[in-house]
Amino acid sequence: MKTYREENYLKAIYQLSDIDKHKQVSPTDIANWLELKPPTVLEKLAILVKKGYITYNKFEGAKLTSTGKEIALNIVRRHRIWETYLYKELKFSWSEVHEIAEQLEHVNSDKLIDKIYDVLGKPDFDPHGDPIPNKMGKFPKSDRRPLSDSIKGCKCVVLGVSEHSEVFLNYLTQQKIGLNDKLVVEQINEYDSSFKLGTKNKGHILMSSKAAQQILVQCIKPNCACK
Amino acid sequence: MKTYREENYLKAIYQLSDIDKHKQVSPTDIANWLELKPPTVLEKLAILVKKGYITYNKFEGAKLTSTGKEIALNIVRRHRIWETYLYKELKFSWSEVHEIAEQLEHVNSDKLIDKIYDVLGKPDFDPHGDPIPNKMGKFPKSDRRPLSDSIKGCKCVVLGVSEHSEVFLNYLTQQKIGLNDKLVVEQINEYDSSFKLGTKNKGHILMSSKAAQQILVQCIKPNCACK
DNA sequence: TTTATGAATTAGGTAAGCCTAATTATTAAA
DNA sequence: TTTAATAATTAGGCTTACCTAATTCATAAA
Numbered sequence: 001m002k003t004y005r006e007e008n009y010l011k012a013i014y015q016l017s018d019i020d021k022h023k024q025v026s027p028t029d030i031a032n033w034l035e036l037k038p039p040t041v042l043e044k045l046a047i048l049v050k051k052g053y054i055t056y057n058k059f060e061g062a063k064l065t066s067t068g069k070e071i072a073l074n075i076v077r078r079h080r081i082w083e084t085y086l087y088k089e090l091k092f093s094w095s096e097v098h099e100i101a102e103q104l105e106h107v108n109s110d111k112l113i114d115k116i117y118d119v120l121g122k123p124d125f126d127p128h129g130d131p132i133p134n135k136m137g138k139f140p141k142s143d144r145r146p147l148s149d150s151i152k153g154c155k156c157v158v159l160g161v162s163e164h165s166e167v168f169l170n171y172l173t174q175q176k177i178g179l180n181d182k183l184v185v186e187q188i189n190e191y192d193s194s195f196k197l198g199t200k201n202k203g204h205i206l207m208s209s210k211a212a213q214q215i216l217v218q219c220i221k222p223n224c225a226c227k
Numbered sequence: 228m229k230t231y232r233e234e235n236y237l238k239a240i241y242q243l244s245d246i247d248k249h250k251q252v253s254p255t256d257i258a259n260w261l262e263l264k265p266p267t268v269l270e271k272l273a274i275l276v277k278k279g280y281i282t283y284n285k286f287e288g289a290k291l292t293s294t295g296k297e298i299a300l301n302i303v304r305r306h307r308i309w310e311t312y313l314y315k316e317l318k319f320s321w322s323e324v325h326e327i328a329e330q331l332e333h334v335n336s337d338k339l340i341d342k343i344y345d346v347l348g349k350p351d352f353d354p355h356g357d358p359i360p361n362k363m364g365k366f367p368k369s370d371r372r373p374l375s376d377s378i379k380g381c382k383c384v385v386l387g388v389s390e391h392s393e394v395f396l397n398y399l400t401q402q403k404i405g406l407n408d409k410l411v412v413e414q415i416n417e418y419d420s421s422f423k424l425g426t427k428n429k430g431h432i433l434m435s436s437k438a439a440q441q442i443l444v445q446c447i448k449p450n451c452a453c454k
Numbered sequence: 455t456t457t458a459t460g461a462a463t464t465a466g467g468t469a470a471g472c473c474t475a476a477t478t479a480t481t482a483a484a
Numbered sequence: 485t486t487t488a489a490t491a492a493t494t495a496g497g498c499t500t501a502c503c504t505a506a507t508t509c510a511t512a513a514a
Contacts, residue, residue, distance in 0.1 A: 005471080028491060040472055042493065047470095058479085058492065090342045100336045107330045115317045232501075255461065267502055269463065274500095285462065285509085 004106040007075050008034060009044055010053055013062050014072035024061030073137035078105040078113055080126040085116045087127045094127065095166055129160020129179050129216060143219075145226075147183070147195070148212035154185045154226045156217035163214040171211065176202045182220065231333040234302050235261060236271055237280060240289050241299035251288030300364035305332040305340055307353040312343045314354045321354065322393050356387020356406050356443060370446070372453075374410070374422070375439035381412045381453045383444035390441040398438065403429045409447065 002010075012033045016025045031041045045062055048054045053068030064072055082101040086092040092100070124140035125131055131139045144159045158181045161168065172178070176199075183205075184198035193209035219226050229237075239260045243252045254268045261268070272289055275281045280295030291299055309328040313319040319327070351367035352358055358366045371386045385408045388395065399405070403426075410432075411425035420436035446453050 003470090026491075027493090036471090037473065038492070039474085039494080043471080086339075090339070090346070092338075092342070096338070100334070100339055103334045103336070104331075107327070107334070109327045109330070111319075111323070112313075112317070112327055115319070119317070230500090253461075254463090263501090264503065265462070266464080266504085270501080 002071060006044075006048065006051075006053070007071065007106060009041075009048060010064065010068050010072040011075045011079075013054060013064055014069065014076065017063070024059075025063070026061050030062065070137055073133045074135075075105050077133045077135070077137075078107075080130055080132045081113055081117050081120070083128075084120055084123060084126045084132075088120060089116075094169060098164070125160070127179065128164060129158070144216040145218070146213050147185075147207075147215040147217045148193070148209055150185045150188075150195075150212075150217070150219075150226050152185055152188050154224055155182065155220045156185075156224075156226075157182050157220055158215060159218050160216040161214055162216060168211075168214060172215075175205055175207070177205070177215070183217065229298060233271075233275065233278075233280070234298065234333060236268075236275060237291065237295050237299040238302045238306075240281060240291055241296065241303065244290070251286075252290070253288050257289065297364055300360045301362075302332050304360045304362070304364075305334075307357055307359045308340055308344050308347070310355075311347055311350060311353045311359075315347060316343075321396060325391070352387070354406070355391060356385070371443040372445070373440050374412075374434075374442040374444045375420070375436055377412045377415075377422075377439075377444070377446075377453050379412055379415050381451055382409065382447045383412070383451075383453075384409050384447055385442060386445050387443040388441055389443060395438075395441060399442075402432055402434070404432070404442070410444065 009030070012030050013025050016029050016033060017023075027038045027041045027045060030036075030045075031038045034041070045054065045056045048062075048068070049056050052065055053071065054062050054064055056062045079101050082104040083097045086097045086100055086104075087094060123132065125142075129144070131142060133139050142159065146162070147156070147158075150156060158177060158179055160179070161172070177183075182200060185195060186198045186204070187196040188194075189196070193212075195205075195207045195209070195212050197205040197207055199205060236257070239257050240252050243256050243260060244250075254265045254272060257263075257272075258265045258268045272281065272283045275289075275295070276283050279292055280298065281289050281291055283289045306328050309331040310324045313324045313327055313331075314321060350359065352369075356371070358369060360366050369386065373389070374383065374385075377383060385404060385406055387406070388399070404410075409427060412422060413425045413431070414423040415421075416423070420439075422432075422434045422436070422439050424432040424434055426432060
C-alpha cells in the first residue's frame, strides 16, 4: 500500500534528481523540499528502501528503483494532467493550478485520469510546456533545451520553462513571452551573457542570462548550429 | 483545523441522523458506519466535543452543533456536486461515482467546487435526486416522500431514492424506473402492502413495500390526498 | 427485582509521522 | 593534517488514530 505521503516522498526524490541529474539526493535536500526535518526523512527512507521503492546510502543518496520511479512518474503524470485540466477546462489561472493539483494528484482512480486526459485530447505537454509521461512512464520526445544554450542568429520556439515560481512566470507575462512564441537571438552580450531577442510583433527584448537559463526552446531550423 | 478524518466523522453523524431522525447516533452506530471500533470512535467524539463540532452523552448520542453541521453539510454538498460532475460531465456510470467522490469531497478548494458547480448549471439535485445544499447549508425546497406513503389513485413523479445500494439501483433499472418518471398507484395490496403501479409507456409494475419505501416521489396533483 | 445481554467506557498498547537534542561522520578550510 | 563546519544518524519523545481486553452501566427479560 502506498499512502499519499509515500507518493510525495517518491515524487520529491524524482523531482530533485530531475532538477540536477548529477547531484545525489540527500536526506537534507528532501527534508527542505518537503518542509520536514532530516530525521523524519531518514526514517521514511528506511521504509521506502524496505518496500523496494528506493535505494539509499550516505554516499549515493536516495535513488528510485524502477518500481519507485513508476510510482513517482504516475504522480507526475496525474499532476500535469490535472494542472492542464484545471487550466484549460475549468479556466483556473496558472498560478492557482498547482496547489489544487497537489491534492488532486493523490485521488486514486486511474479511470478518472483517463477520462480527463481524453477530454483534453491526450496532450503531450501541459500548459507550462512540461511533458506528460504516458502510463508506462515514457516521456514524449522533444528537443527542449535552455534558451541560454543558443548561439547568435538562432531562431527558436518557446516550449516551456524550467522554473515555475510565480515571480518568474510574472516576469514572462510582463515580457510578453508565452508558449510557442518564436524568438530570434540577435545578440549575446559577452560581458554578462545577456540576450537581445527579436520577436515577431513585440519588438526587441533584453534578457538576463539567469532568465534565459529557465526558458526551454527548440531550434526552428532543422540543422541549426546550436548545441 | 479539520482533517479529512474529522470531516468523515461529522458527515457520518449527519448521515446517520438523517437516515433516522428520531434515533440517537451512538458510538457503535458510527463505528459500524465508518468500519472502526467503538473505543476509537469514542475517543474522537471527545475531541469533536472539545472542538465544538458536536455534543455527546450516552443518552442522547452524538449531535452536530451548528458549526459541526455546517462542516458536514459542506462535505455533503461537495460530494453531491462531484457525483453529479463525474456522472454528467465525465460520463461515469452511476455505480462508479460514489467511491471517487468520497475522495474528491476532501479536496480543499471552494473555488474548484464553485467552478464545477457552475459548469453543471448550478443544479439543485444530484442525479440520484438527492438535494444539493447551498453554501449556507440550506437545502432546496422539495416535497419528496416515500412512494410507500401514497394512497390508491395517487399520481406522482419519481424524484429520488433513499437507498443507494447497487442492488437496489440495478433493480430500478430492471424495472425501468428512473428519475422524473411518472407513476400512478393503481392498487395497494392489503395483505403485504405491495403496490401495483401504472406507467406511461412501460406498462404495469408490481412493487414490494420494501422497494416502495426507498423511492422518493412527489404528488403531481396540487392537493392530492396523500400524506 | 434479579439477571443476562449488549452498549459504553476505561485501560493500555501499537504504528505512523512528526519533532528536538545529542552524537558521529564527512568534508572543506586553514 | 588538524580544525571547523556541515551533514547524517541515533536517541528519545510527542500526537493521532487505530486496536483488544476488561470493566462498568443500562435495559429488557425472566
